[in-house]
Amino acid sequence: MIKLSKRLQMIADRVPKGSKVADIGSDHALLPTYLAQQGIIVSAIAGEVNPGPYEAAQRQVLESGLSKVIQVRSGDGLAVLETGEVDVITIAGMGGSLMASILDAGKSKLPGVKHLILQPNVGEDHVRRWLLENGWKLESEAILEEDGKIYEILTASTGSLEERDALESLYAERQLPGGVNVSKERLHQMGPYLINEAPEIWFMKWESELNKLAMIEAQLKLSTAEASIVKAEQVHKEINEIKEVLACLQKVKP
Known part of the structure; x- marks a missing residue:
């Protein structure tokens, strides 16, 4: 059974039971493997653009016997997804500016997604702005320290542009x-x-x-x-x- 770091555990704790998850930049696919082993998710897609981590993710899924639950796909950002395949997206361990650009480039893949669970290493303001500008409701923020580094985890749910006034009020002076x-x-x-x-x-x-x-x-x-x-x-x-x-x-x- 996979044991997660404190940071990844805090992300896992925010994934609703019964979800279909895409973990973008999945590295060794530890998060989706854990979620599958715990029976939290129905299915997962582990996306990874770099060859080394992609191969490591494939090995992890194969050795865990989870090939029927987790698909490992090679590709950049949300390009690994088809629209409607997942209802939760997790992205962790990269800069907020890059994270926002990944979400922006993959807007066409977001219909059907109910939750975004995002852990930027820096530049959290870029993520918050993107969420607000694109009608996502920031529902919670968490902060933790691990191995001398401090991380924030932002959880958002689908809003609508009609709810813009309510979304804006969160950031009202x-x-x-x-x-x-x-x-x-x-x-x-x-x-x-x-x-x-x-x-x-x-x-x-x-x-x-x-x-x-x-x-x-x-x-x-x-x-x-x-x-x-x-x-x-x-x-x-x-x-x-x-x-x-x-x-x-x-x-x-x-």
């Missing part, structure tokens, strides 16, 4: 209990649910991000170019706004 206003841009960046919940690991992530931004600002200040000066000012403003959010939420935490 809001005032935190401590009195700080949070913009739509900052909610995309920091997470509308995570800002509400503000778990300790989330604070750790943003302290780390502030350190990275401070280094970027310091590098930009070494240049006298006008573009660098403007960019440094923008980064400085971003640092201050993030600090305000963190300080405000630290004050109101029980």
Whole structure:
């Protein structure tokens, strides 16, 4: 029986029982294998564009005796799917910008899909924007630390363009209990649910991000170019706004 990492387990826990799943960028097909072994899914497609992981996924499925449940397919993104084949798509372990581009390129394959379970390594704001712009309802956000890295898992369900006002309201500028206003841009960046919940690991992530931004600002200040000066000012403003959010939420935490 497969034992998943903490990160993959958290993704698996969000897959509804009885689903037909596509795991895009499946690597060694660990997630679909686990889901099949646990009886959580009816069927799965493991998509992988790279030859090495594709072959590893084939071996995993074959050795697990799950060839009738899991199909391993070679291809880029959602190109491995036929429309209507699956009702849940999982994508994990890549940048948010790439993830959004995969979803955008594969829009024609999304009819019939009820849930997206997405774990971007960085650039979560790209994913949140794509979901909003394409009528998907962000239902939950989770955050975890594993092996010194912090990950976010975003779960979305099918909405409709008619529900756009309700979808937009999730990112409406809001005032935190401590009195700080949070913009739509900052909610995309920091997470509308995570800002509400503000778990300790989330604070750790943003302290780390502030350190990275401070280094970027310091590098930009070494240049006298006008573009660098403007960019440094923008980064400085971003640092201050993030600090305000963190300080405000630290004050109101029980």
